[in-house]
Amino acid sequence: MVRRACSAATCRFFSFLLLLFSCLLSSQVHADELDTSQAHIVKSIFHTIRLYMSPYKSLNTSVADPCAWGGVACGYSWNGLYEVTDLSFSDLGIAFNNSTALSSFFSLICSLDTLDYLDLSSNHLTSIPGVFFSSCTRLFILDLSHNSLSGKIPSQLSNLTNLSYLYLNGNNLSGSIPPQLSNLTNLLYLYLNGNNLRGSIPSTLTSMSSLWDLQLGDNKLSGTIPLMAPLMETLNLSHNYFDGPIPLISNYFSSGLEIVDLSHNNFSGSLPISLARLQNLRLLDLSYNNLSGSFVNGMVASFSLVFIITTCLKKPESTESDGSHPQRTTRPSVETPSLDRYLEWYKRWQHAARVEGSTSP
Known part of the structure; x- marks a missing residue:
């Protein structure tokens, strides 16, 4: 059989495919390489952290690629660029001894305009510089929990309109909750528990249509419960000074x-029977208030309800300091609450109650 040479057009086509394959192979080798400017920024951030972190902590930078360093995550953007998306520097003992260093650090972080996730929890940060609120506007998740933040919650947080998760729990924040937070229309999780916040809950905050999880426990908030967000799944108002009757669920x-x-x-007042009839309710804790009454068979319509805690509906006299404010002998935990955590606490409480009952005369 005589083999025929390929036509000029066919040869050009196969040559093009060979060239394309070579380019793809070459690009694959360099595909996961970070842009030079972003790599320089990450290196500068790590240099700064080393200057101000605890001497007993360490950072993993043993490889050349900054995206493989501890606390750094990278990914591809919609236009195919390989970029820094996440920074996590939790529990490194970071403490800045001057405001200039603090501002420079946050300026470096915000110069990564592709950053979606920032975790600086469990450090010793005392404030948030103004440059952060105007430059880190792409952030989707911000975790500054368990630091030493003091003063009022910055109203400029409302500039971070992409935020869906905001964790400020476990700090020393005081003053009232700024109503400007309601401008965060994409917010799903808001954790302000474990601070020294006072005043009432802004009605604009709890009526946010996107809010799923609101944690305001262990503060000094007061007043009555405002209207709740239509999609809310978790509500923690424990260890505060709220008063009055618990409103009807329908409203x-x-x-x-x-x-x-x-x-x-x-x-105060009667137990909120209608609250126990919420179809999706799994945990209801009403203990240590000034409520009266009891739940009886037929009042609870939710088949998924795990338990209702109504122990000590009337607070013992020893828990009252001035007739209105509960006296706290120990600071409650400000860890991120969850159903599993609540269940664990409840099981421990049940065990303690059984032990106490078996040892009583």
Whole structure:
């Protein structure tokens, strides 16, 4: 059989495919290489952290690629560029001894305009510089929990309109909750528990249509419960100074609520029977208030309800300091609450109650 040479057009086509394959192969070798400017920024951030972190902590930078360093995550953008997306420097003992160094550090972080996730939790940060609020506007998740932040919650946080997760719990923040936070229309999780916040809850905050999880426990908030967000699933108002009757669910509470913790407040009146009838409710804690009444068979319509805590509906006299404010002998945990955590606490409480009952005369 005589083999025929390929036509000029066919040869050009196969040559093009060979060239394309070579380019793809070459690009694959360099595909995961970070842009030079971003690599320089990451290196500068790590240099700064080393200057101000605890001497007992360490950072993993043993490889050449900054995207493989501890606390750094990179990914591809919609236009195919390989970029830094996440920074996580939790529990490194970072403490800045001057405001200039603090501002420079946050300026470096915000110069990564592709950053979606920032975790600086469990350090010793005392404030957030103004440059952060105007430059880190792409952030989707911000975790500054368990630091030493003091003063009022910066109203400029409302500039970070892409935020869906905001964790400021476990700090020393004071003053009232800024109503400007309601401008964060994409917010799903808001954790302000474990601070020294005072005043009432802004009605604009709790009526945010996107909010799923609101944690305001262990503060000094007061007043009555405002209207709740329509999609809210978890509500923690425990260890505050809220008073008055617990409102009817038809006007105030989301039908999707799964966890409600109103314990250690000054709520009064009858038990909110309608609250226990929420179809998705799995935990309801009303303990240590000034409530009266009881739940009886037929009042709870939710088959998914795990338990209702109504122990000590009337607070013992020893827990009252001046007749209105609960006296706290120990600071409650400000860890991120979850159903599993609540269940664990409840099991421990049940065990302690059984032990106490078996040893009593």
